[in-house]
Every structure is written in structure tokens, then in C-alpha cells.
Amino acid sequence: MQKGTVVHKVWWFNPERKVIEPDSVSGELKYIYKDSFAVATVLRTQFDEVNNVRHVSFPVHKYVLIDMRQKTFYDFLNFSDTAQPVKVHNVDSLGRVEDGWKMFMNDTFMYTGSMIRLPDTTLNGTRFSRLKGYRLQQGPDGTASVGSIVAYYSCEKKGLPLQIDHGLGNRLGCPVLRMDFVRNGYFRYSEYRYAEDSLSKMEEAVLDAWIRHVRSGRQSRSGQSSR
Numbered sequence: 001m002q003k004g005t006v007v008h009k010v011w012w013f014n015p016e017r018k019v020i021e022p023d024s025v026s027g028e029l030k031y032i033y034k035d036s037f038a039v040a041t042v043l044r045t046q047f048d049e050v051n052n053v054r055h056v057s058f059p060v061h062k063y064v065l066i067d068m069r070q071k072t073f074y075d076f077l078n079f080s081d082t083a084q085p086v087k088v089h090n091v092d093s094l095g096r097v098e099d100g101w102k103m104f105m106n107d108t109f110m111y112t113g114s115m116i117r118l119p120d121t122t123l124n125g126t127r128f129s130r131l132k133g134y135r136l137q138q139g140p141d142g143t144a145s146v147g148s149i150v151a152y153y154s155c156e157k158k159g160l161p162l163q164i165d166h167g168l169g170n171r172l173g174c175p176v177l178r179m180d181f182v183r184n185g186y187f188r189y190s191e192y193r194y195a196e197d198s199l200s201k202m203e204e205a206v207l208d209a210w211i212r213h214v215r216s217g218r219q220s221r222s223g224q225s226s227r
Contacts, residue, residue, distance in 0.1 A: 003034040003204070004196035006162050012188035023188070032203050033161050036068040037211050041079075064101075065210050068161050071104050073097055074214060081209035095167075103166050118150065124193075128152040128178070131168075147183030151176050157194070164190055 007030050010023040022028070031038045043058035065074040065085070074085040089097045095104035118130040131151045136144055151165060155174040163175035178191040199207070 002159060002161070002196065004032070004194060004198045006031040006033060006038075006195075007193045008162075008164075008190070009193070010188060010190045013186075031162055032199055032207060034199070034204065034207050034211070036161060037207065037214075038066045038068065038161055039207055039210070040064045040066065065214065066101075066103075067214060071095075072214075073101060074210070076210070079206055081206050083210075084213070103162070105167055121152075123152070123178070126154050127156055128154050129174070145184055147181060149182075150180040152178035152180075160194060162192060164192060
């Protein structure tokens with residue numbers, strides 16, 4: 001049984017400092033996972049101004065339990081083994097969720113038929129295959145331009161529950177764990193970093209309790225529908 005933590009983070013090229021650095025506005029999204037379940041710690045971006053200096057912080061907004069097999073999302077306000085879900089989200093026919101989750105969408109970031117195979121590369125000890133594609137992107141001013149995307153996928157990591165582009169990953173048979181985006185000279189990349197077997201005892205206890213709650217609720221609904 002696979003279990004561990006995943007951090008989804010966005011990095012960008014700072015043209016003033018000429019370095020790649022974490023996106024201070026997007027923050028990061030941390031997951032814990034076990035078997036086919038994952039919990040996302042969802043942060044909200046908060047801006048405060050003190051003495052004319054703008055500060056950004058990322059307090060916890062909620063926790064979301066994701067049932068990967070059932071494609072169902074459960075919102076929790078507290079991370080404890082006694083917490084109860086306050087809202088349940090199901091995917092629509094396109095794989096979207098009303099709360100903004102897109103991980104089960106069947107379409108990909110790239111235009112179909114526009115992919116070009118690039119040489120393999122190794123990052124952090126993992127061998128990645130790469131595909132390059134293009135898509136039409138709309139800027140803040142409403143103007144559209146063509147941007148390029150490079151998808152990194154690793155067949156060494158088959159079976160991992162979370163990836164950036166499930167649609168493309170399912171077509172390739174291997175998870176997509178990084179995407180590079182370039183448009184009008186602007187560069188950023190989004191990646192999932194896994195740390196397997198890294199759950200704390202408390203994290204695993206809470207995750208186990210939530211999984212039991214979801215499964216018992218599912219069995220209860222199934223029993224009622226069969227009567």
C-alpha cells in the first residue's frame with residue numbers, strides 16, 4: 001500500500017533577479033495520501049499591509065479528502081479524527097468539480113496532435129520522458145497568444161495517485177509530475193514532489209478515520225438504495 005506526502009508548488013523566473021524562485025502568491029498545496037485516498041491542505045492567500053509594506057500569508061482555509069476511485073471530494077474544516085465533512089463535491093460529465101478541482105478532467109493542457117517528443121532528462125534522481133505542445137493562452141489584458149508547454153512524465157512512478165495532468169497521464173500510462181509553461185518570454189513551472197512513506201502517526205490516524213467515515217457512509221447509502 002502506497003502512502004506518503006506530496007507537495008504541489010509553482011516556480012517562476014524572476015526577470016529582475018534573474019533566478020528561478022517559488023511563486024509567493026500561489027503558495028504551495030500539500031497532500032497526504034494512502035492507497036486511493038488523499039487529503040489536500042487548502043490555503044487561502046491573505047494580503048496585509050503594515051507601515052506601507054505589503055505582506056502575504058497563507059492561512060489554512062480547509063482540508064479536502066479526495067476519493068480517487070469514486071472521484072469524490074469531501075470538505076473538512078478541522079484536521080482531526082473526529083471531524084465531519086461539511087460539504088461533498090462530485091465531478092460532472094467533463095470531470096470538473098464546482099469548487100475548482102480539475103484533476104479528473106479528460107482534456108489536457110496541450111492541443112491534441114501538437115505534441116513533440118523531447119530527449120529524456122533526469123531530475124532529483126528520477127528519469128523523465130518529455131513532450132512539448134502548444135496552446136492558445138489569454139493574457140490579463142484579453143489578448144491571446146500561443147504558449148508552449150513541456151510535460152514531464154515518469155514510467156518509474158506508475159501508480160502514484162496524484163499528478164498534474166490526469167488526462168495526458170492516463171493516455172501515456174505514466175504520471176505527469178511537472179509542466180513547464182512559456183508565453184511571451186514568461187517562464188514558470190508546476191511540479192509535484194513526492195516523499196513516500198513519510199506520513200506522521202497523527203496524519204495517518206486522521207486519514208484512516210476519514211477513510212472509514214467515507215466508506216461507512218457509502219455502504220450505508222448502498223444498503224438503503226437496495227431496499
